[in-house]
Amino acid sequence: MGADSDEDDFVAYGTPIEREEDTSARKRRAIAEAGQLRALPAWKQEVRDEEGRRRFHGAFTGGFSAGFYNTVGSKEGVKLLMKMGWRQGRSIKDSHADSLYESRRNARKAFLALSGIKNDEDQDKIDSDKPSLDQSVTGSSEEMHASGSIPAYVLHPKQDLHGLGYDPFKHAPEFRDRKRFVKSRDRDHNRNDISARGNLLISNWHYAPGFGIGALEELDVEDEDIYASGFAYELTEVDIEPSKTSDGNYKLDDRKRGIFLSFKIASNSEYKLERYSRNALPLVMPGVGPQSLDTEAVSLGLPITGGVRAYGAPHKLSANVVFCRFPPPDVPADFDGRHKFATPTQPAEKFSDLAPPEVPPPEDSTVRLLIEGCAAMVARGGKHIEDFYKEKSKTNPQFHFLSGGDGCSYYTRKLWENQFRYTGQPRPDAVKSKPSSDKLTAENRGKILGERPLDRSTKPHISLSAKEAVQLQSNLIDTFVKPISLDALPESEKPFSNDPAKQARFEQFLKDKYQGGLRTATATPVSTMSEADRARERLDFEAAAEAIEKGKEKVIKPSSMLSLPGMNEQRFVSATQLESSIVPHDEKPIYPRREPFEWRPAPILCKRFDIVDPFMGKGTKDEEESSSRSMHHGSGAGLMEAEAHGMTNDTDIEPSSVQRPVDLYKSGSANGKELEERSKGQTADSPSSEEELILGEQRTAVDGEFTT
Amino acid sequence: MSSSGAAAAAAAQHLPRKEARELAGHEGAVLAVRFNRDGNYCLSCGKDRTLRLWNPHTGALVKTYKSHAREVRDVHSSSDNAKLVSCGADRQIFYWDVSTGRVIRKFRGHNSEVNSVKFNEYNAVVVSAGYDRTVRAFDCRSQSSDPIQTIDTFQDSVMSVILTKTEIIAGSVDGTVRTFDIRMGRETVDNLGHPVNCISLSNDSNCLLANCLDSTVRLLDKTTGELLQEYKGHACKVTSISYHPTKACMLTSSVDGSVRVWN
Numbered sequence: 001m002g003a004d005s006d007e008d009d010f011v012a013y014g015t016p017i018e019r020e021e022d023t024s025a026r027k028r029r030a031i032a033e034a035g036q037l038r039a040l041p042a043w044k045q046e047v048r049d050e051e052g053r054r055r056f057h058g059a060f061t062g063g064f065s066a067g068f069y070n071t072v073g074s075k076e077g078v079k080l081l082m083k084m085g086w087r088q089g090r091s092i093k094d095s096h097a098d099s100l101y102e103s104r105r106n107a108r109k110a111f112l113a114l115s116g117i118k119n120d121e122d123q124d125k126i127d128s129d130k131p132s133l134d135q136s137v138t139g140s141s142e143e144m145h146a147s148g149s150i151p152a153y154v155l156h157p158k159q160d161l162h163g164l165g166y167d168p169f170k171h172a173p174e175f176r177d178r179k180r181f182v183k184s185r186d187r188d189h190n191r192n193d194i195s196a197r198g199n200l201l202i203s204n205w206h207y208a209p210g211f212g213i214g215a216l217e218e219l220d221v222e223d224e225d226i227y228a229s230g231f232a233y234e235l236t237e238v239d240i241e242p243s244k245t246s247d248g249n250y251k252l253d254d255r256k257r258g259i260f261l262s263f264k265i266a267s268n269s270e271y272k273l274e275r276y277s278r279n280a281l282p283l284v285m286p287g288v289g290p291q292s293l294d295t296e297a298v299s300l301g302l303p304i305t306g307g308v309r310a311y312g313a314p315h316k317l318s319a320n321v322v323f324c325r326f327p328p329p330d331v332p333a334d335f336d337g338r339h340k341f342a343t344p345t346q347p348a349e350k351f352s353d354l355a356p357p358e359v360p361p362p363e364d365s366t367v368r369l370l371i372e373g374c375a376a377m378v379a380r381g382g383k384h385i386e387d388f389y390k391e392k393s394k395t396n397p398q399f400h401f402l403s404g405g406d407g408c409s410y411y412t413r414k415l416w417e418n419q420f421r422y423t424g425q426p427r428p429d430a431v432k433s434k435p436s437s438d439k440l441t442a443e444n445r446g447k448i449l450g451e452r453p454l455d456r457s458t459k460p461h462i463s464l465s466a467k468e469a470v471q472l473q474s475n476l477i478d479t480f481v482k483p484i485s486l487d488a489l490p491e492s493e494k495p496f497s498n499d500p501a502k503q504a505r506f507e508q509f510l511k512d513k514y515q516g517g518l519r520t521a522t523a524t525p526v527s528t529m530s531e532a533d534r535a536r537e538r539l540d541f542e543a544a545a546e547a548i549e550k551g552k553e554k555v556i557k558p559s560s561m562l563s564l565p566g567m568n569e570q571r572f573v574s575a576t577q578l579e580s581s582i583v584p585h586d587e588k589p590i591y592p593r594r595e596p597f598e599w600r601p602a603p604i605l606c607k608r609f610d611i612v613d614p615f616m617g618k619g620t621k622d623e624e625e626s627s628s629r630s631m632h633h634g635s636g637a638g639l640m641e642a643e644a645h646g647m648t649n650d651t652d653i654e655p656s657s658v659q660r661p662v663d664l665y666k667s668g669s670a671n672g673k674e675l676e677e678r679s680k681g682q683t684a685d686s687p688s689s690e691e692e693l694i695l696g697e698q699r700t701a702v703d704g705e706f707t708t
Numbered sequence: 709m710s711s712s713g714a715a716a717a718a719a720a721q722h723l724p725r726k727e728a729r730e731l732a733g734h735e736g737a738v739l740a741v742r743f744n745r746d747g748n749y750c751l752s753c754g755k756d757r758t759l760r761l762w763n764p765h766t767g768a769l770v771k772t773y774k775s776h777a778r779e780v781r782d783v784h785s786s787s788d789n790a791k792l793v794s795c796g797a798d799r800q801i802f803y804w805d806v807s808t809g810r811v812i813r814k815f816r817g818h819n820s821e822v823n824s825v826k827f828n829e830y831n832a833v834v835v836s837a838g839y840d841r842t843v844r845a846f847d848c849r850s851q852s853s854d855p856i857q858t859i860d861t862f863q864d865s866v867m868s869v870i871l872t873k874t875e876i877i878a879g880s881v882d883g884t885v886r887t888f889d890i891r892m893g894r895e896t897v898d899n900l901g902h903p904v905n906c907i908s909l910s911n912d913s914n915c916l917l918a919n920c921l922d923s924t925v926r927l928l929d930k931t932t933g934e935l936l937q938e939y940k941g942h943a944c945k946v947t948s949i950s951y952h953p954t955k956a957c958m959l960t961s962s963v964d965g966s967v968r969v970w971n
Contacts, residue, residue, distance in 0.1 A: 004824050131830040276818070591883075591901035594933030599895035602857040604846050606890055611874055614893035 379418030753780035795822035879904035
């Protein structure tokens with residue numbers, strides 16, 4: 001390709017058009033967007049260099065200029081710097097506003113230093129004061145400060161690790177004071193008030209302690225706790241040992257009396273505090289003024305202990321809250337912090353309950369000696385010795401007394417006597433008591449309960465599923481192979497030998513009925529028989545089965561059993577490589593295994609494969625109506641044939657044929673008419689007209705749905 | 709017909725023992741090589757996200773198809789050599805026009821990597837097998853890019869799929885080879901017990917070769933499901949298997965770097 005192909009006819013001039021594959025995507029985009037650059041607003045424009053590469057990756061938000069009118073590093077810039085002086089990176093343009101800001105900052109700092117209030121909390125206050133400050137400062141707007149201002153001192157040096165301006169307690173005011181309190185408690189208590197007093201509430205609201213707000217929301221009017229008692233209360237934790245507390249305002253008049261009363265005089269309502277004590281319970285006493293708290297509390301006889309201090313600064317209501325705190329319980333001196341598990345038997349009680357009766361010793365002296373010795377050993381050693389003896393005694397008839405043979409009662413008695421002698425040391429009991437829990441296995445428990453263990457099944461595991469949807473007889477014949485060594489079902493037992501399909505189904509029925517084994521969860525096999533036929537056949541099968549049973553009675557059982565798997569053999573020769581005998585082989589190869597299932601190909605898939613849809617006209621699995629089936633069988637077949645002749649635009653028609661059963665139910669008369677038309681139409685028409693008919697039908701079917 | 713290897717170049721082998729030519733061009737591993745219907749051209753799929761069309765007899769690279777976003781795992785050409793279908797790890801199935809090298813359609817529907825793709829006899833249906841345990845069939849004739857049928861009875865990733873005139877046969881890592889008979893409306897599950905990597909059909913279409921990850925190749929009878937033969941020869945995993953179209957021999961390739969011809 002190119003200019004050289006036809007040299008005779010033409011000559012090419014100019015640069016050839018670039019082939020698209022050769023240019024990189026980047027360059028192409030640059031060319032395409034070249035014209036658009038000016039049209040965009042500044043913030044949308046992308047910075048690109050000559051080659052079209054983007055510059056300034058990342059979160060570049062502007063700031064092209066640096067220095068006074070972009071003079072950083074240039075000669076003019078340096079000159080300016082010398083002239084103006086270094087001013088903490090502020091440009092000259094901002095100087096006017098800046099000086100105002102500066103002076104405001106200074107004023108704020110001074111205010112803070114005087115009042116000892118933290119910076120951020122007083123923003124609101126300060127902001128309200130701002131206008132007043134502004135006037136004082138306007139005069140100095142022309143001045144330029146020579147140097148950057150350094151705060152004189154920082155009242156509260158930053159000791160936390162989060163960023164500047166981040167307030168961790170923004171949405172949790174309760175915890176702010178708590179944290180502060182915890183901090184301040186470690187410090188000097190005398191300074192408590194000073195720092196505490198400086199704390200202002202963010203607002204005068206109260207937020208219910210149990211509720212929070214979402215991350216994206218702010219505290220608002222709605223979050224106010226309307227059920228709060230409406231006043232600020234202060235609680236401080238005071239230790240039980242009063243010596244540690246040193247708060248000056250703390251009244252401990254009754255300490256001597258052992259009652260720790262603590263009521264602080266209500267302080268100035270301007271400074272309200274909120275603190276919570278850990279284990280306190282609110283106790284509201286209405287209508288009590290602050291000053292009279294002491295006497296009130298005493299008169300009420302409240303056992304206020306633990307140094308709870310409460311005071312109320314009446315804000316909205318005149319109620320006060322008293323918080324009670326209770327001391328830990330008295331621990332007895334001999335308390336040992338270890339859990340004692342109850343022994344399986346309590347010797348003391350057991351002995352009184354289960355004293356076995358006095359029994360004369362057995363005749364045989366050797367047995368008697370054995371019993372006594374055994375009893376002594378078991379009494380001393382425990383239950384496991386008895387078990388050990390039991391094990392040994394399985395063969396020895398002399399030890400039958402252990403398991404209830406002769407002399408058992410004498411043994412029991414002896415055992416009890418021995419144990420009685422050793423009272424005070426808990427010993428596991430003898431025969432009658434239940435065995436200790438750690439030896440109670442499933443088998444033992446089963447024995448106790450009197451269960452019989454299940455027989456382990458030794459029949460061969462037939463993992464085949466024999467249910468098969470056989471629709472064509474040919475298939476059956478293919479898979480029928482003469483069994484190798486087995487007696488086939490004798491002729492007499494083949495009631496339906498003339499109809500192999502039916503015979504197969506009969507054998508299937510027998511297998512299902514009489515044999516166990518795994519069956520796969522197959523869907524109902526689609527058969528060509530109608531319901532009535534199937535039911536009738538089933539009855540036939542049952543009758544035949546009974547006949548066979550009667551006939552087999554004379555025959556020995558094993559052979560009849562043999563015949564059943566023999567039937568299996570007939571169908572699946574070596575799918576499982578099962579041996580012909582029932583005797584189970586331990587190592588039987590189970591792979592490869594074959595299992596058939598029903599699978600519905602999509603109608604269009606069938607069409608593309610040029611295959612007749614096996615489930616055509618049957619609708620979905622749920623709808624199986626014999627009348628519609630037969631109807632559509634005829635019409636559907638016509639459809640398939642017509643379209644198999646190579647029409648290509650009928651993807652829509654196929655679904656409608658499947659949907660037709662539904663349409664039938666919806667609109668009665670309209671579709672009924674159409675169906676008749678179709679059955680008429682399909683007899684002699686050419687493919688195209690049939691298609692038209694179908695299309696028309698589709699349209700009218702749709703209309704029909706709308707109208708009815 | 710062809711085998712796949714993880715070499716950096718595609719090696720076409722005409723005769724079982726002699727390497728006739730090396731087709732170099734792929735950057736990276738070559739995941740699959742397929743002949744077209746008549747055997748005149750071969751297509752290779754690479755980890756470099758390209759498809760290359762070669763003439764193996766001359767060794768020339770005819771065309772490169774670049775469109776996949778991830779490695780290309782399988783390719784199949786239509787019987788008229790006009791269209792290609794390729795699938796890759798980017799969950800997409802591309803339907804190409806061979807001569808222009810353009811993508812005509814992108815079939816979407818798989819949720820995960822697509823392992824294998826095939827045309828049917830009439831080039832009207834594309835059937836694909838994916839890591840998402842499904843086999844999906846797409847219609848080439850219509851304009852839609854969604855599957856017309858999804859088969860999701862597999863328990864694990866479906867590794868390969870082959871089509872006959874009336875059946876879809878797929879082998880999966882869950883150890884089963886499932887045959888979906890369209891004419892009967894039946895799904896026949898042959899559980900082999902070992903993950904099946906690749907399947908192939910014998911030229912008489914009676915037998916199914918299933919290559920399992922325990923380094924054995926199993927020959928199954930298609931109609932009965934009976935295990936006819938087991939071939940153990942490779943030391944390591946067998947990655948691909950293919951049957952000769954005319955002769956009765958079979959080709960397998962393995963991780964151990966060898967390609968074996970079996971009779």
